Amino acid sequence: MDKPNSTKLEIIVPAFRMxxxxxxxxxxxxSEESALRRIDNVTNHVVWMAGNLVKCRYxxxxxxxxxxKDPNGKLFHEGRALDENLSYPTLEELKKNYAVISPQVYQKLLQVTDEHLDSPCDFGMRIPFVKENVLNMIGMCIGREDYLLGQIGLMRKLLGLKGMSYDLDESLNY
Known part of the structure; x- marks a missing residue:
């Protein structure tokens, strides 16, 4: 396993890779068709969830x-709500976007310094027990990814698919 420059990311890097x-x-x-289905018109569709995962990487x-630059940034900016009137990218496009940005972010996670991780970063959330810095914002991004992956996992079941596997693709090195 690659070792990050900062020991502060020793938990983040494996989570990012997972x-x-x-x-x-x-x-x-x-399927592309299933990826646009909403359950009872109240859930987000998988394309929206996947788009937000790509947005997390950006x-x-x-x-x-x-x-x-996120090619779909405006669609998913700050967790923007699903809008049925908008045209979303295909699931295949989002997979490609994810595959492009993820290795770049991974390399930066390995290289980032403690000084940069400790630098101020305004979340706009004003949570008294969370210091607003780059490190904690990275943690919040990882948390958002957990949430979105859980939603997709549930949607798989609602779409009649088996649960997500935890098989590892050894060629995926980011």
Whole structure:
């Protein structure tokens, strides 16, 4: 396993890598048609969830000062609510976006310094027990990914698919 420059990320890096595996596994077998289904018109669809997962990776990229632009940023900015009037990218496009940004973020996670992790970062949430810095924002991103992967896991069952596997793709190194 790759070792991050900062010991503060020794928990984050494995979580990031596991989420990369889970993203692939969670979407496995979901058709483009099923990915746009909403249950009883109250759930978000899988495309919205996957788009928000891609957005999390771009959010991390921004925190780590990568100069990249999310091709679908406006659709998913700050967890923007699903809007049936908007045209969303395909699941296949989102998988490609994820595969492009994730290795870049992974490399930055390995290289980032403690000084940068400790630098102020305004969340806008004003939680008294959470210091607003880059490290804690990275933690919040990882938490958001957990939440979204759980939603997709539930949607798999609601769409009549088997639960997500935890098989590892050894070639996925980010």
């Amino acid at each position: 989420h990369s595996q889970s993203f692939k596994n969670a979407l496995d077998g979901i 959010w991390l990229a921004d925190l780590l000062r990568l100069e990249v």
